[in-house]
Amino acid sequence: MNVLVLQDYAELSKKGAMIIAEQVNNKKDSILGLATGSTPLGVYKELAQMYEQGKIDFSKVITFNLDEYYGLPENHPQSYRYYMEENFWSKVNLQDENKHIPPSITDNIELACKEYDELIESHGGIDLQILGIGPNGHIGFNEPGKELYAKTHLAKLTQNTIEANSRFFPDKESVPKNAITMGMGSIMKSKKILLLANGNGKAEIIRKTIKGQITTNVPASMLQLHPNVTVLLDEKAASKL
Numbered sequence: 001m002n003v004l005v006l007q008d009y010a011e012l013s014k015k016g017a018m019i020i021a022e023q024v025n026n027k028k029d030s031i032l033g034l035a036t037g038s039t040p041l042g043v044y045k046e047l048a049q050m051y052e053q054g055k056i057d058f059s060k061v062i063t064f065n066l067d068e069y070y071g072l073p074e075n076h077p078q079s080y081r082y083y084m085e086e087n088f089w090s091k092v093n094l095q096d097e098n099k100h101i102p103p104s105i106t107d108n109i110e111l112a113c114k115e116y117d118e119l120i121e122s123h124g125g126i127d128l129q130i131l132g133i134g135p136n137g138h139i140g141f142n143e144p145g146k147e148l149y150a151k152t153h154l155a156k157l158t159q160n161t162i163e164a165n166s167r168f169f170p171d172k173e174s175v176p177k178n179a180i181t182m183g184m185g186s187i188m189k190s191k192k193i194l195l196l197a198n199g200n201g202k203a204e205i206i207r208k209t210i211k212g213q214i215t216t217n218v219p220a221s222m223l224q225l226h227p228n229v230t231v232l233l234d235e236k237a238a239s240k241l
């Protein structure tokens with residue numbers, strides 16, 4: 001793992017955007033794996049600025065989001081589709097047909113998951129996957145437990161994740177209990193991975209992810225097995241390394 005420690009969140013966001021821009025500038029039709037949450041917001045802002053300044057062109061880029069809450073209406077302000085539209089998609093020249101995110105409601109979950117994996121595969125897999133990390137070590141919604149899943153699937157959110165994410169909802173009860181998430185397979189098959197973490201709240205899980213044993217109890221620790229992972233941390237998230 002290539003671990004880079006940046007001074008603060010602003011620097012981390014700039015560096016993250018630079019890495020993504022380099023990928024897109026080298027391969028115009030890059031397949032990007034995208035994450036939501038607080039962590040990548042700064043990166044999306046930087047990328048939108050770079051686009052405004054004519055430094056990056058997303059017209060041929062294809063994106064696949066990691067996950068979507070299950071059961072929320074599509075235009076719900078807490079849905080990840082809404083987040084992506086609000087914070088990134090609407091700010092750059094991505095083509096509508098090139099933006100992909102798992103469905104928030106579907107008649108056939110199994111089929112929808114299978115089709116999502118097949119679509120990723122049909123494009124040759126993900127070139128660069130952006131990841132945040134849950135305080136419990138989840139990536140996407142691959143939650144800690146006895147086993148992990150390779151494929152896109154309906155995941156049950158842990159209590160820890162429901163609590164962490166309740167900050168965006170009126171109360172804990174309103175947080176969806178399930179999400180459709182890419183499995184560990186699509187993530188691990190990405191050619192490159194960019195893991196972002198900032199703040200003291202991520203310091204302990206970053207230590208376990210990078211220096212701890214590889215275990216399904218810390219799904220992100222699996223990334224130790226990937227040949228091309230860059231971890232961008234601010235000083236606070238790196239404070240326990």
Ligand code: F6R
Binds near residue numbers: 039131139
């Ligand atoms: C979001 C996702 C999650 C988040 C993680 C960290 O698409 O897949 O794994 O990356 O929960 O969230 P933040 O960045 O809000 O701390």
